[in-house]
Amino acid sequence: MTELDDLDRALLRALVQDATLSTAALARLLGCSQPVAWRRLKRLTDSGVIAGRRLVLDREKLGFGVAVFLGVKLATKGRVSLEDFERAVSAIPEVQTVEHVLGLYDYRLRIVARDLPDFERVLRRRIMTLPGVGDVEANVLLSEERRPGPL
Amino acid sequence: MTELDDLDRALLRALVQDATLSTAALARLLGCSQPVAWRRLKRLTDSGVIAGRRLVLDREKLGFGVAVFLGVKLATKGRVSLEDFERAVSAIPEVQTVEHVLGLYDYRLRIVARDLPDFERVLRRRIMTLPGVGDVEANVLLSEERRPGPL
DNA sequence: CTTGAAAAGAACTGCCT
DNA sequence: AGGCAGTTCTTTTCAAG
Numbered sequence A, B: 001m002t003e004l005d006d007l008d009r010a011l012l013r014a015l016v017q018d019a020t021l022s023t024a025a026l027a028r029l030l031g032c033s034q035p036v037a038w039r040r041l042k043r044l045t046d047s048g049v050i051a052g053r054r055l056v057l058d059r060e061k062l063g064f065g066v067a068v069f070l071g072v073k074l075a076t077k078g079r080v081s082l083e084d085f086e087r088a089v090s091a092i093p094e095v096q097t098v099e100h101v102l103g104l105y106d107y108r109l110r111i112v113a114r115d116l117p118d119f120e121r122v123l124r125r126r127i128m129t130l131p132g133v134g135d136v137e138a139n140v141l142l143s144e145e146r147r148p149g150p151l
Numbered sequence C: 001c002t003t004g005a006a007a008a009g010a011a012c013t014g015c016c017t
Numbered sequence D: 001a002g003g004c005a006g007t008t009c010t011t012t013t014c015a016a017g
Helices: A006-017 A023-030 A034-046 A079-090 A116-127 B006-017 B023-030 B035-046 B081-090 B118-129
Strands: A052-057 A066-074 A095-105 A107-113 A133-146 B050-057 B068-073 B094-105 B105-113 B134-147
Touching: A006 A023, A006 A034, A006 B050, A023 A034, A034 A052, A052 B134, A066 A116, A079 A095, A079 A107, A079 A116, A095 A116, A107 A116, A107 B006, A116 A133, A116 B081, B006 B035, B023 B035, B068 B118, B081 B094, B081 B105, B105 B118, B118 B134
Parallel strands: none
Antiparallel strands: A052 B050, A066 A107, A066 A133, A095 A107, A095 B134, A133 B094, B068 B105, B068 B134, B094 B105
16 A cells, blocks of 8 residues: 555546546646656556556447346356366457456456347357356446546 | 458557557557557547546555445336436445446446445445445455457 | 658656755 | 756657658
8 A cells, every 4th residue: 555645646536537638737737837747647657556557448339339247156166167267268358357256256257249149149159168157147238437436 | 330440450459458558669569650550549539439548546555455346236216216326326436337237236336445344334324325225236356357358 | 651850749857946 | 845947759740752
């Protein structure tokens, strides 16, 4: 954990909303000079608080109209099973995220597909054939909203 | 949907891996000139295929060691209920994403908290008091991997 | 579609309070 | 720590092949 002051927090809040802001624009927003904004930004990046920058793509414009969350329960869960499952699931291109979780399910997967028939294909030929798969629960994404989170 | 050629796809793949690449570095990777990489990038941005750029923060370094996925079933789900729920849930700072889904649950929420006691506080005082909440299922995040997705 | 180059702007550095 | 002024680099636009 890193100690942040109010200026750091304001900087992160601004950048989480729009990562394309220049340090000069940031400085204007925060009421400080451009080099100060730059130094803060660099410090946060070097210390790893800022872990990276990601492109946000428009699924639909790319022809992937369907996103589905799958909860997966494994039938057998030794150490080897987990590793086998993770390796196999990582090889499926339609899988966007693999989350290892604790609770009713063992893994949560975010899958994207062109349409529902395409999703059925992925589910039957890719997911259901994964090593050790037990129960699977699906939730089709209707809409999603991302929030800044606590800071 | 937008029609993309192989160069566009290669460009997106490269940028999804590292959104900090300069257009010159991109051009080198793709084997084209810098102005071409720049034009392609601009076209993809203007057309909305590239929807934005986001900062990736390190939860733990910010002091939020716990992330939990909640599946929420509403007890009553008229149009008004959905809107009430969404408005109320958006006001909780610990909520990072709100996903309206179809399936066993109505909403999936990603919650972050400082630790498990802090999460319990959020769950009891914020989540369980939301308007119309029925069943709630929780999955604690152990680890997550993001994959490039299909392209 | 390319290369090359100039103009604008952003990022980075050193020095000062 | 913060600010000013300057340098360097990238992005962006344009001319010409």
